[in-house]
Amino acid sequence: MASLLQAGPAGRILPRCLTASVIRRSTVFILGAGTSKPYGFSTGEQLLREGRRLDQNNLFRKLHAPASNDAARALHTSLQRTHDSSLDALLELRPDITPIGKRLIASLMLELEFHAKDPGRYPEPQDDWLTLFFDELAADTADLEGFALNPVTLITYNYDRLLELRLLGALAAH
Numbered sequence: 218m219a220s221l222l223q224a225g226p227a228g229r230i231l232p233r234c235l236t237a238s239v240i241r242r243s244t245v246f247i248l249g250a251g252t253s254k255p256y257g258f259s260t261g262e263q264l265l266r267e268g269r270r271l272d273q274n275n276l277f278r279k280l281h282a283p284a285s286n287d288a289a290r291a292l293h294t295s296l297q298r299t300h301d302s303s304l305d306a307l308l309e310l311r312p313d314i315t316p317i318g319k320r321l322i323a324s325l326m327l328e329l330e331f332h333a334k335d336p337g338r339y340p341e342p343q344d345d346w347l348t349l350f351f352d353e354l355a356a357d358t359a360d361l362e363g364f365a366l367n368p369v370t371l372i373t374y375n376y377d378r379l380l381e382l383r384l385l386g387a388l389a390a391h
Contacts, residue, residue: 276293282317282320
């Protein structure tokens with residue numbers, strides 16, 4: 218059975234999918250919420266827990282909603298009663314609270330995103346998959362045009378903009 222790990226730049230051990238031999242072929246990467254967790258972002262399960270911790274007044278404040286907002290009250294009640302595993306799962310079948318629930322997600326994520334811009338909050342190198350990924354994409358490229366020739370497509374289901382912020386920042390510094 219072929220190894221799933223392979224030595225990358227500077228002797229780092231990488232998943233085979235993140236080595237130059239694969240990235241040089243047309244490749245699609247699909248990123249889920251867990252990819253942002255090492256950078257201080259919440260998973261859907263953690264977002265649900267954060268929403269549950271808010272009393273009704275703090276929830277209304279976070280939503281910038283008046284206390285008379287029926288949807289906000291319904292969201293608060295649902296957060297307290299749900300047995301769903303994530304905030305996404307709760308909202309999936311509840312069109313009556315989906316818009317206000319998305320507002321809660323945006324509010325929570327914007328707070329995390331604001332703090333994620335601080336390089337001091339980057340994960341330890343062994344957990345920093347974005348740096349490893351960028352290293353592979355930038356290998357053997359001398360300029361932005363060379364970097365743009367990477368036949369890579371990224372599809373993300375994340376709410377945050379970490380991928381965009383970090384890759385653009387890395388490109389600007391490269």
